Amino acid sequence: MPSAIRIENLTKDYAIGFWRRRSYRALDRLTLEITSGEVFGFLGPNGAGKTTTLKLLMQLIFPTSGHAEILGRPVGDISTRQRIGYLPENPSFYDYLTAEELLGYFGELFGYSGADRRKRVSALLDRVGIGAERRLQLRKFSKGMIQRVGIAQALLNDPEVIFLDEPMSGLDPLGRRDVRQLILELRDQGRTVFFSSHILADAEALCRRVAVVAGGRLAALGTLADILAFEVHGWELVMSGLSPDVVSRLPAAVRRATEISPGRYALELSMDQPPDRLLAELTASGASLVSLNPMRATLEDFFMERVAEMGTGARASHTEELGASR
Amino acid sequence: MRAVRVVAVNVFRESVRDRVPYNLVLFAVLLISSSYLLGQLTAGQDVKIIKDLGLAATSVFGLFIAIFIGIGLVSKEVERRSIYSLLSKPVSRAQFITGKYAGLVLTLAVNVSVMAIALYAILGYMVWTEPPTIRAGWDAPGIDPALLKAIVLIFIELMLITAIALFFSTFSSPILSAAMTFGLYIAGHFNSELKNFERVVSSRAAAQLARGAYHVLPDLSAFDVKTEVVHGLPVTMGYMGSTALYGLAYVAALLLIATFIFSRRDFK
Numbered sequence: 001m002p003s004a005i006r007i008e009n010l011t012k013d014y015a016i017g018f019w020r021r022r023s024y025r026a027l028d029r030l031t032l033e034i035t036s037g038e039v040f041g042f043l044g045p046n047g048a049g050k051t052t053t054l055k056l057l058m059q060l061i062f063p064t065s066g067h068a069e070i071l072g073r074p075v076g077d078i079s080t081r082q083r084i085g086y087l088p089e090n091p092s093f094y095d096y097l098t099a100e101e102l103l104g105y106f107g108e109l110f111g112y113s114g115a116d117r118r119k120r121v122s123a124l125l126d127r128v129g130i131g132a133e134r135r136l137q138l139r140k141f142s143k144g145m146i147q148r149v150g151i152a153q154a155l156l157n158d159p160e161v162i163f164l165d166e167p168m169s170g171l172d173p174l175g176r177r178d179v180r181q182l183i184l185e186l187r188d189q190g191r192t193v194f195f196s197s198h199i200l201a202d203a204e205a206l207c208r209r210v211a212v213v214a215g216g217r218l219a220a221l222g223t224l225a226d227i228l229a230f231e232v233h234g235w236e237l238v239m240s241g242l243s244p245d246v247v248s249r250l251p252a253a254v255r256r257a258t259e260i261s262p263g264r265y266a267l268e269l270s271m272d273q274p275p276d277r278l279l280a281e282l283t284a285s286g287a288s289l290v291s292l293n294p295m296r297a298t299l300e301d302f303f304m305e306r307v308a309e310m311g312t313g314a315r316a317s318h319t320e321e322l323g324a325s326r
Numbered sequence: 327m328r329a330v331r332v333v334a335v336n337v338f339r340e341s342v343r344d345r346v347p348y349n350l351v352l353f354a355v356l357l358i359s360s361s362y363l364l365g366q367l368t369a370g371q372d373v374k375i376i377k378d379l380g381l382a383a384t385s386v387f388g389l390f391i392a393i394f395i396g397i398g399l400v401s402k403e404v405e406r407r408s409i410y411s412l413l414s415k416p417v418s419r420a421q422f423i424t425g426k427y428a429g430l431v432l433t434l435a436v437n438v439s440v441m442a443i444a445l446y447a448i449l450g451y452m453v454w455t456e457p458p459t460i461r462a463g464w465d466a467p468g469i470d471p472a473l474l475k476a477i478v479l480i481f482i483e484l485m486l487i488t489a490i491a492l493f494f495s496t497f498s499s500p501i502l503s504a505a506m507t508f509g510l511y512i513a514g515h516f517n518s519e520l521k522n523f524e525r526v527v528s529s530r531a532a533a534q535l536a537r538g539a540y541h542v543l544p545d546l547s548a549f550d551v552k553t554e555v556v557h558g559l560p561v562t563m564g565y566m567g568s569t570a571l572y573g574l575a576y577v578a579a580l581l582l583i584a585t586f587i588f589s590r591r592d593f594k
Contacts, residue, residue, distance in 0.1 A: 014594070058414050061592040078418050086414035092407045094336070096343040108332040109415040153411055163414075 001035040002072070004161050004192035005057070010066035012052050026052040028216040029066065034194055034209075036160075039187045041203035041210035042196040049216040050196035051089050054165045057194075058086050070161060082110065085159035089166045089196075091150035095139035099125055099149050102138065103156060110157045124152040129178060143170040151179065155186075162186060164195035168202055180205055212306055219306040227302055235269040238290040239282055246285050253278065268295065329421040330428060333412075337429020338436075341395055346433060349387050350440050356383055357448050373452050373468050374556055380445035381476050381552045387441070388434055388484040389511065395433070396491025397503035399426040404593060419589045423492070427581060430488050438481045445473070466558030475566055476555040482573040483549035487511060489580040490544070496588040513539075514546030544576050 012027040027049040034040045044050050055061045057068055059075050068075045071083055093102050100121055107117035125131045128148040138146065147170045154162055167183070168176045183206050186193050197203060203210050204224065212219040220227060234255065242265050250257060253273040258266045269275055275292060283289065360379055364372035400423070403409040413422065446469060453461065453468035461468065490510050494503035520543070523536030548569050551561045 014592075055410075055593070058410070060410055060413060061594065062590070078416055081414060081416045084414070086411065088407065088410035088414075090407075091411060093411065094340065094408055095406075096340055105332065105336055106411070106415055109329055109412075109417055111328060111416075150411070 001037065003033045003069075004036040004038070004071060005032070005034040005040075005194060006069045007032040007053070007057075008067045010053065010056055010068055011064045012049075012056060012061065013064040025216055027056070030213070030218055032211055032218070032221065034192060036192055037187070037190045038209065039183060039193045039207050040195070041207035042194060042213070043198065043200060043203055043210055044196075044213035044219075045198055048213045050198075050213060051165055052216075053213070054086070054089075054163055054194075054196060057163060082157060083160045085154035085157065085162040087150045087154040087162075087164045087167055090169060091146060093138050093146070093149065093153075096137060098135050098137055099130055099141070099152075100134040102149065103153055106153050106156055120156060124155060127155075127182075128152045129175075144172060144175050147171055148175070151182070159191065161192040161194065164193065166197055167195055168197065168199055176202075212302075214306060219309075220302075234271050234295040235273070235275045236291075236293050236295045237267040237269065237275050237279065237282075238264070238292075239267065239287045240264040240290050241287045242282065243285070246282065246287065251278065264290065329417045330425040333417065333422060333425025334429035334432055337399065337426055338432050341391075341430070341433040344395075346391060346395070346437070349391065350437065350444075353383055353387055353441050354444050357444060361448050361452060373449065373456070373464055376448060376452065377445075377470075377473065377556045378552065380441070380448070381473070381480065381556070384438060384441045384445070384477065385480045385483070385552075388438060388480065389487060391434060391437060392430070392484045392487040393491050393504055393507050393511075395430055396488045397495050397500045397507065399430060399492050400495040400588065401498075401500050401503065407593075409593060413593075420585045423496070423581065423585045423588055427489065427492050430492075431485055434481065434484050434488065438477060438484070442474070442477050466556070470555070470558075472555050472558075472561065475561045476551050478566070479549040479551055479569060482570050483546055485577055486544055486546070486549075486573050486580075489577040489584075493580045493584040496584045497591070510543065511546065514544045515550075516547070517543050517545045518547050545572075549573065 008031050010027060010030045011025070013023045013025050015021050016024045030049070030053060042050055042053065052061070056063055057070065057075055070080050073080045094105075097105065103121040103124065104117055107121060112120060122131070122134070125134045128151050130145055130148050130152075133141070133145065138149065141149065147167075151164070151167065154164065164183075167179050171179060180202065183193055183195070187206075193206075195202075195206075207224060209221075209223050210227070211221045238260070241263050243263070247257060247265060250267070253269055254267050255270055256268040258268075260266055267278070269278065279289060279292070357376065357380055361372065361376050364375055403412070403426075409422075413419070417425075449468050449470075456468070466472065487507065491503060491507040494506050498506070517540055520536040520540040523540075524530075524533035527533055527536075551565075553559075554561050
């Protein structure tokens with residue numbers, strides 16, 4: 001598959017301080033390659049370098065060193081912008097315009113003629129759920145509605161590559177579900193989606209591959225399966241009808257027993273203790289099985305662990321291409 | 327070219343929505359009430375005063391629009407972060423700057439044109455109401471086409487002030503931009519005094535500094551032909567042409583430097 005985005009050793013330093021100028025490295029030698037048609041999650045806590053990376057790709061800021069390409073062309077190439085879409089973090093637009101006028105304005109910049117432009121704008125505003133408010137000035141919009149306008153303007157030109165900086169920000173649960181659905185539709189249409197988020201559930205629901213950044217550096221890169229496979233560490237058995245007497249005599253293989261409600265417990269077993277025997281014993285004592293699941297670390301656990309590692313100074317040694325090593 | 331036009335039209339739309347046209351109503355009220363009052367107080371001089379007042383008001387109202395909208399043209403886009411989405415579209419930074427400038431010049435052009443029409447309408451009314459004996463004593467005809475020369479130069483001066491405001495707006499805050507633009511406007515009107523500064527100072531260095539400033543600062547007094555026009559004195563086409571060329575060359579230089587600075591700027 002051809003690469004849609006290629007980033008090589010991208011570095012950004014900012015000069016800070018007024019009298020004594022010193023350098024602050026916001027992004028440190030980031031190297032990534034995103035293939036065409038991929039939904040790629042770019043994850044990290046606040047201040048990790050996600051927005052810096054996206055701004056570098058949009059040429060809103062210039063790199064100190066390194067190089068980036070979108071669709072095989074350097075990021076500064078204006079012609080590429082005809083083929084990409086970008087939703088900035090916490091977008092803000094011209095509040096004196098209506099949603100329809102704003103998209104019409106951007107549509108003109110893409111060179112769409114009157115009828116085509118109006119059709120696109122109308123369809124997109126309906127698609128993001130603000131069709132009824134199309135003639136309302138943006139100053140009257142809520143944060144969530146502005147986010148929807150932002151998503152609409154990012155999709156106006158049927159982009160091949162879409163950059164979304166925290167797309168779920170400011171959205172209610174319904175809005176988040178809509179955006180997830182939209183991203184999946186874009187994936188099904190063969191478009192490349194590069195989105196940044198600190199909400200890991202979004203990445204789990206949408207991406208095959210993710211990169212985790214922390215402190216301006218790449219902490220991990222690979223498929224979710226690769227990253228999470230490392231972290232499968234046991235079984236969780238939820239049983240009901242357990243008497244206190246049975247609970248007090250649980251075997252040592254049970255690492256932890258948590259009472260969920262009277263008689264209902266979540267029991268954690270280590271990976272090397274198959275749950276069958278315990279399950280048989282507990283069922284024989286009159287308890288019933290509610291659920292049995294392998295205990296896989298969530299991306300959240302992985303993320304927190306990596307970020308903590310990066311924070312303790314073991315940064316460079318933990319940068320690895322997990323996907324490539326398998 | 328398309329991008330420049332689209333950005334310019336949006337600036338025009340913004341200025342209309344920001345109620346800039348209200349200044350036209352104020353201008354009309356000022357002219358109509360002045361002509362009525364002057365008609366009661368003076369004999370024969372009222373048309374000259376109205377011309378003076380109309381041209382001065384066109385200049386001052388335009389100056390306020392050029393400075394107060396000009397300083398926000400770029401900085402407001404950066405502050406409200408609307409520039410992030412805009413620059414991700416097929417628009418270069420040079421096109422953005424040129425479009426922003428063209429939009430405000432368009433706003434000023436409409437403004438100055440409407441004011442000129444209003445001024446001629448009031449003058450027409452005065453010509454119609456004044457007896458021929460009084461009209462015979464006027465230095466210049468009531469409805470004088472030469473007024474257009476003063477109006478054209480006022481407009482080019484406003485183009486230049488807009489370019490100065492936009493230039494400062496590409497790298498400094500709105501308040502600082504306003505202060506510096508207004509400072510340059512004042513300095514520009516007294517620029518010709520700097521040329522012969524050595525006559526009033528003994529320091530050779532100060533005289534040279536003043537001479538250097540004379541060459542760098544815009545000579546805005548060159549655009550002021552209001553007195554000549556009102557008193558029926560000649561303003562040659564050669565003077566008009568060379569002054570217009572000077573103004574437009576200055577504008578082009580400012581826009582080039584503004585684009586150069588803006589094209590290297592990080593939007594943090």
